[in-house]
Amino acid sequence: xxxxxxxxxxxxxxxxxxxxxxxxxxxxxxxxxxxxxxxxxxxxxxxxxxxxxxxxxxxxxxxxxxxxxxxxxxxxxxxxxxxxxxxxxxxxxxxxxxxxxxxxxxxxxxxxxxxxxxxxxxxxxxxxxxxxxxxxxxxxxxxxxxxxxxxxxxxxxxxxxxxxxxxxxxxxxxxxxxxxxxxxxxxxxxxxxxxxxxxxxxxxxxxxxxxxxxxxxxxxxxxxxxxxxxxxxxxxxxxxxxxxxxxxxxxxxxxxxxxxxxxxxxxxxxxxxxxxxxxxxxxxxxxxxxxxxxxxxxxxxxxxxxxxxxxxxxxxxx
Amino acid sequence: xxxxxxxxxxxxxxxxxxxxxxxxxxxxxxxxxxxxxxxxxxxxxxxxxxxxxxxxxxxxxxxxxxxxxxxxxxxxxxxxxxxxxxxxxxxxxxxxxxxxxxxxxxxxxxxxxxxxxxxxxxxxxxxxxxxxxxxxxxxxxxxxxxxxxxxxxxxxxxxxxxxxxxxxxxxxxxxxxxxxxxxxxxxxxxxxxxxxxxxxxxxxxxxxxxxxxxxxxxxxxxxxxxxxxxxxxxxxxxxxxxxxxxxxxxxxxxxxxxxxxxxxxxxxxxxxxxxxxxxxxxxxxxxxxxxxxxxxxxxxxxxxxxxxxxxxxxxxxxxxxxxxxxxxxxxxxxxxxxxxxxxxxxxxxxxxxxxxxxxxxxxxxxxxxxxxxxxxxxxxxxxxxxxxxxxxxxxxx
Numbered sequence: 187x188x189x190x191x192x193x194x195x196x197x198x199x200x201x202x203x204x205x206x207x208x209x210x211x212x213x214x215x216x217x218x219x220x221x222x223x224x225x226x227x228x229x230x231x232x233x234x235x236x237x238x239x240x241x242x243x244x245x246x247x248x249x250x251x252x253x254x255x256x257x258x259x260x261x262x263x264x265x266x267x268x269x270x271x272x273x274x275x276x277x278x279x280x281x282x283x284x285x286x287x288x289x290x291x292x293x294x295x296x297x298x299x300x301x302x303x304x305x306x307x308x309x310x311x312x313x314x315x316x317x318x319x320x321x322x323x324x325x326x327x328x329x330x331x332x333x334x335x336x337x338x339x340x341x342x343x344x345x346x347x348x349x350x351x352x353x354x355x356x357x358x359x360x361x362x363x364x365x366x367x368x369x370x371x372x373x374x375x376x377x378x379x380x381x382x383x384x385x386x387x388x389x390x391x392x393x394x395x396x397x398x399x400x401x402x403x404x405x406x407x408x409x410x411x412x413x414x415x416x417x418x419x420x421x422x423x424x425x426x427x428x429x430x431x432x433x434x435x436x437x438x439x440x441x442x443x444x445x446x447x448x449x450x451x452x453x454x455x456x457x458x459x460x461x462x463x464x465x466x467x468x469x470x471x472x473x474x475x476x477x478x479x480x481x482x483x484x485x486x487x488x489x490x491x492x493x494x495x496x497x498x499x500x501x502x503x504x
Numbered sequence: 505x506x507x508x509x510x511x512x513x514x515x516x517x518x519x520x521x522x523x524x525x526x527x528x529x530x531x532x533x534x535x536x537x538x539x540x541x542x543x544x545x546x547x548x549x550x551x552x553x554x555x556x557x558x559x560x561x562x563x564x565x566x567x568x569x570x571x572x573x574x575x576x577x578x579x580x581x582x583x584x585x586x587x588x589x590x591x592x593x594x595x596x597x598x599x600x601x602x603x604x605x606x607x608x609x610x611x612x613x614x615x616x617x618x619x620x621x622x623x624x625x626x627x628x629x630x631x632x633x634x635x636x637x638x639x640x641x642x643x644x645x646x647x648x649x650x651x652x653x654x655x656x657x658x659x660x661x662x663x664x665x666x667x668x669x670x671x672x673x674x675x676x677x678x679x680x681x682x683x684x685x686x687x688x689x690x691x692x693x694x695x696x697x698x699x700x701x702x703x704x705x706x707x708x709x710x711x712x713x714x715x716x717x718x719x720x721x722x723x724x725x726x727x728x729x730x731x732x733x734x735x736x737x738x739x740x741x742x743x744x745x746x747x748x749x750x751x752x753x754x755x756x757x758x759x760x761x762x763x764x765x766x767x768x769x770x771x772x773x774x775x776x777x778x779x780x781x782x783x784x785x786x787x788x789x790x791x792x793x794x795x796x797x798x799x800x801x802x803x804x805x806x807x808x809x810x811x812x813x814x815x816x817x818x819x820x821x822x823x824x825x826x827x828x829x830x831x832x833x834x835x836x837x838x839x840x841x842x843x844x845x846x847x848x849x850x851x852x853x854x855x856x857x858x859x860x861x862x863x864x865x866x867x868x869x870x871x872x873x874x875x876x877x878x879x880x881x882x883x884x885x886x887x888x889x890x891x892x893x894x895x896x897x898x899x900x901x
Contacts, residue, residue, distance in 0.1 A: 188807075195811075198808070198811060199812075199815065201881065204881050206879075215667065221730075224844075225803075225845055225848065226844045226845075228805065228833060228848045229805065229823065230883060230884070231883075232883040249881075250656065250881060250882060250883035251881055251882065251883070252804065252848075252881075252883055252884050253805050253808065253825070253883040254803060254805050254807035254808050254811075255808050255811045256807075258808060258881060269619055285899045298900055332832075363832070364832060436508070463576070
């Protein structure tokens with residue numbers, strides 16, 4: 187028997203916000219729904235949102251769920267979490283937030299919380315008119331053909347939840363739970379994520395090292411460090427990055443940190459050139475066509491590059 | 505007080521069975537293999553138990569080997585059958601067997617054996633023409649259930665056995681769910697090997713038996729000591745063996761009353777179908793065990809139903825994906841080709857001689873409300889839902 191938390195059972199036996207929302211036909215208010223899963227998968231969620239246009243916020247949320255105890259509780263929890271939030275705030279909600287709200291879920295049931303997050307995203311994208319095909323599971327390379335789980339979805343689950351084993355991936359997104367022929371493929375994606383994580387960390391360490399070099403050494407190191415410091419080799423200021431090093435690092439950060447997020451939204455970015463500290467990038471696809479998002483995006487990319495490569499970098503979209 | 509309707513999972517140990525085994529958990533702790541009368545006296549009760557089990561099956565005592573459980577019985581039977589005819593490399597079984605058969609077969613496929621998994625129709629029944637077509641002179645073993653654990657559907661083992669024999673194959677049956685619920689007589693049967701398990705017939709867990717027809721070239725699975733005439737090593741589980749003997753004796757006397765279980769089962773079935781729309785009996789068209797019903801409640805999910813039932817103190821089980829810990833729904837119901845609308849919402853109620861009319865009435869009282877509540881939560885309510893159709897097509901391609 188599953189070891190469900192009190193909160194899961196409470197929201198299962200007495201679910202809040204169940205049902206659909208009728209369109210009130212009022213000005214400034216619209217009703218939209220997003221759906222994930224199917225009866226074939228054994229769980230499905232249709233999430234209904236009542237959105238206030240002027241504030242871009244969620245006035246009401248209801249759910250209809252076909253699924254087990256934790257699927258129903260996760261859906262109910264989701265509606266409680268998002269009510270009153272703006273759509274941008276809601277998009278930042280992860281499956282963790284849902285699981286946390288429930289006081290945790292059994293590992294094998296984490297996919298119920300993932301389903302909630304996906305339905306939310308589906309509803310908001312639908313409202314915003316972002317083509318849903320780009321977010322459909324069936325889009326892109328399928329890794330797990332039994333459950334129709336794409337590489338993108340698995341990569342995202344690994345990254346967002348720091349998954350390190352194939353079993354965890356199965357628990358979160360079901361992939362690999364069927365015939366098992368894709369287990370090696372999932373393993374590869376995990377290794378991939380770990381390696382790219384290491385690359386990012388290496389880049390970050392480099393950036394930190396550069397930063398430290400520009401700061402004066404602490405004059406009074408704390409006594410507890412003395413012994414350790416004695417045994418450490420003295421640190422010399424590292425030479426400034428060469429252009430090639432800069433380009434390599436920028437490219438790595440774009441590839442590992444920035445592009446996966448953009449690709450998920452149907453956009454992309456490529457490094458065009460580097461002139462001193464000016465990073466010239468080309469924005470493409472869904473992001474490039476939207477002038478307001480270009481500015482936001484430019485700053486977002488710049489922040490990442492400043493953070494991980496060099497604080498003096500400036501991004502310019504061409 | 506629980507309403508226990510999960511007797512195909514396990515049964516309550518009969519108080520008489522418990523009383524019979526208790527002395528062997530306390531003062532009569534001797535080892536029957538010992539060379540002193542304190543241990544030796546225990547040997548006699550083992551032989552008595554062997555006789556009791558043999559009587560239930562219409563077998564001879566020497567044809568009974570005590571072991572630990574149904575899974576051991578099934579593993580041993582397959583091993584023995586393949587060892588008896590080592591030159592033959594083909595096995596015939598069915599798609600709806602217990603994992604203790606299917607997992608062994610999958611393993612043997614990796615070792616170079618060929619396995620045919622016979623299909624079942626929507627009622628859960630086999631096609632004997634398909635069986636005959638699968639048989640070859642190289643078929644070492646035909647292994648099937650007597651009755652299915654999930655649906656209770658009974659296979660025609662006499663006919664299956666006749667076909668197996670015609671091709672010179674060993675015939676094993678997994679009778680774990682059938683023993684004690686339907687009469688079996690192995691005196692003149694084509695069955696070479698039969699698996700049974702104690703805890704399904706009111707003995708405790710951890711005791712089982714394998715019937716091996718006299719004259720069958722048996723090779724042991726578990727090797728070591730000379731227990732069970734060298735056919736199953738390991739110190740005798742004396743209390744378990746005594747319990748299984750007593751349970752077999754009691755099962756024989758209760759077999760005549762099994763009609764009452766069937767009546768209660770039918771009352772449950774008719775009652776649920778009459779009060780709850782979009783409800784079907786899985787395997788309802790086939791001959792079935794008297795104690796089992798498997799009911800599909802469309803558009804809702806089995807684990808959720810079980811948790812609702814659990815709150816009412818009712819124990820049942822489900823083949824839904826979410827209950828198993830695996831992600832796939834029941835392989836039995838899937839093999840029957842049931843639509844997903846039914847597959848995920850199927851609940852098994854399994855009765856025993858302890859089941860009362862009050863138990864059944866309690867389920868009939870709470871179930872309509874449970875189904876209604878869950879259906880009110882569900883986005884699905886009819887098979888024509890566009891969303892459903894679309895996704896089914898997408899998955900089929």
